[in-house]
Amino acid sequence: MEERSYVETARRDKRAALEAAGVPAFAYRYDRTHSVAEARALFRDDMGDEGPVVSLAGRIARRAPQGKTTFLDLEDGSAKIQLYLRRDELGEHYQMLEHLDLDDHVGVRGRLFRTQRGELSLRPTEVTLLAKSLRPLPRGKTQATEEGAVTYGDLSDPEVRYRQRYADLAVHPEVRDVFRQRARAISWIRRFLDERGFLEVETPILQPLYGGAAARPFVTHHNALDTELYLRIADELYLKRLLVGGLERVYEIGHDFRNEGMDRTHNPEFTMLEVYQAYADYTDMMTLTEAMVAGVIEHCLGTRILERGGVTLDFTPPFRRVSFIEGVRAGCGLDLRTAPEEDLRRVVTDAGEPADAAREMGGGKLQDEVFKVVLEPHLVQPTFVLDYPKPLSPLAKEHRGDPALTERFELFVGGRELANAFSELNDPDDQRRRFEDQARQRAAGNEEAHAFDADYIRALEYGMPPAGGMGLGIDRLMMVIADQPSIRDVILYPAMRPEEG
RNA sequence: GGGGGCGUAGCUCAGCUGGUAGAGCAAGGGACUUUUAAUCCCUAGGUCGUGGGUUCGAGUCCCACCGCCCUCACCA
Numbered sequence: 001m002e003e004r005s006y007v008e009t010a011r012r013d014k015r016a017a018l019e020a021a022g023v024p025a026f027a028y029r030y031d032r033t034h035s036v037a038e039a040r041a042l043f044r045d046d047m048g049d050e051g052p053v054v055s056l057a058g059r060i061a062r063r064a065p066q067g068k069t070t071f072l073d074l075e076d077g078s079a080k081i082q083l084y085l086r087r088d089e090l091g092e093h094y095q096m097l098e099h100l101d102l103d104d105h106v107g108v109r110g111r112l113f114r115t116q117r118g119e120l121s122l123r124p125t126e127v128t129l130l131a132k133s134l135r136p137l138p139r140g141k142t143q144a145t146e147e148g149a150v151t152y153g154d155l156s157d158p159e160v161r162y163r164q165r166y167a168d169l170a171v172h173p174e175v176r177d178v179f180r181q182r183a184r185a186i187s188w189i190r191r192f193l194d195e196r197g198f199l200e201v202e203t204p205i206l207q208p209l210y211g212g213a214a215a216r217p218f219v220t221h222h223n224a225l226d227t228e229l230y231l232r233i234a235d236e237l238y239l240k241r242l243l244v245g246g247l248e249r250v251y252e253i254g255h256d257f258r259n260e261g262m263d264r265t266h267n268p269e270f271t272m273l274e275v276y277q278a279y280a281d282y283t284d285m286m287t288l289t290e291a292m293v294a295g296v297i298e299h300c301l302g303t304r305i306l307e308r309g310g311v312t313l314d315f316t317p318p319f320r321r322v323s324f325i326e327g328v329r330a331g332c333g334l335d336l337r338t339a340p341e342e343d344l345r346r347v348v349t350d351a352g353e354p355a356d357a358a359r360e361m362g363g364g365k366l367q368d369e370v371f372k373v374v375l376e377p378h379l380v381q382p383t384f385v386l387d388y389p390k391p392l393s394p395l396a397k398e399h400r401g402d403p404a405l406t407e408r409f410e411l412f413v414g415g416r417e418l419a420n421a422f423s424e425l426n427d428p429d430d431q432r433r434r435f436e437d438q439a440r441q442r443a444a445g446n447e448e449a450h451a452f453d454a455d456y457i458r459a460l461e462y463g464m465p466p467a468g469g470m471g472l473g474i475d476r477l478m479m480v481i482a483d484q485p486s487i488r489d490v491i492l493y494p495a496m497r498p499e500e501g
Numbered sequence: 502g503g504g505g506g507c508g509u510a511g512c513u514c515a516g517c518u519g520g521u522a523g524a525g526c527a528a529g530g531g532a533c534u535u536u537u538a539a540u541c542c543c544u545a546g547g548u549c550g551u552g553g554g555u556u557c558g559a560g561u562c563c564c565a566c567c568g569c570c571c572u573c574a575c576c577a
Binding site for chain 2: 005006009010011066067068082084087088101102115117119121135138139140141142151152153155156157160162163213216256260261263264265266417473496499
């Protein structure tokens, strides 16, 4: 049994006292007439002491008993309001107040008015305990200053904030706002796609073969089938099968799982949007992505121009476009298609990468590294990087103008990848060769190489229409929209090591 | 995985070259009928992350472990 702090003991004593007096500590329901924000909006200054009567429910966020008068702050999901309680107006209810604590849920009914100090308040004639708080929330104390509210002694330990998100949310209205904004953004994206004829679908998370990206998977086991299953690393291959089946525009918003490192921009499970459109190519995807990203930002923030970390980001379409090859050439003078690998390695090591790591690189890996060093850090404004070298893009169609490249783009913002799209490879024989190549890499020890997916090849053989496909990391988009520096701040329950080792 | 930092009361933190713990807020008692971080008086509250070691003596020094943060690497 966990030992209780003296604070909790005091609260339990109060609970017992209330229950002994016939006051239930945990009520069943309460009819409120307004949210606190709605109630605040009802009041007009010409009402004087005769404001409307409302019923509100929420937590006690401040307690300031003053003898025959008690001030409480009541906070619900929308806002805070001060309660002004008088013994001569509450009668026997007033005795109950001394058994109420910070954080208790209460319902109150009374008239709105403005105090002499000018604070919009509620003057309750009834107070109902709705739920006792037996453990104090880690609240700070808020003071109004000339520059706005300042909170002292506030919960700040990131570990506690992520592990006990309920407490973090309860004491930080601004954290609740981040997740409200997230919900608004996602529902706007659904509407955007629905209006354009895209069908929202759900594909398997448990998969016998994983694919669609280069990543190590989580492995699990199905008892009844006695078989290994993988948590998906991407939706791609299942969604493209639907194009074969005649669902011409599909999308999915769901979690992918990648069994790799975690940091400020990576959580092991994360929310991905994938969109596929038949008879379209990557230029159509670029238009779609631009409209969607600019639209959702404008919907959430009311503007397309954002200040982020001292930099002004302008999401007004059209976004900048930079060719992968040209961008690298402008950055280091080398043409990735023709430059000797030695020269590419020198670019990488000159940028501070360890020489021995660079020596082991070759082919696509080396090209990717050159890009990361030369171009990626400069992609601050929303920028499409176009036409990736073929070795980097095993699921993308060969570029119609250059067999060394693929028709692919990635969208970068603030130096980070936000979206990835191609003209989808739909030639089953080509795809088979690429899978075979991946199988060879896998046999050579590359854990991230694709498995050979015979069923997917079979689907392509039936004939997949030409299509554009796009994937967008919802969490990273939310980091931009909500101006949060860590992916953990836009995920309600980020991955953490289990407590107690 | 490498490097750096952190872990002390319910919360935020202080604690020097080692001498067995402090503050503010929160809590309990008292005063107070318009407060705004209310104020004033009093009181209580701690296996100093865990386990070893050095020492007459460890929150402090050493070692190991656990957890979190930052950073590099890997990746995405």
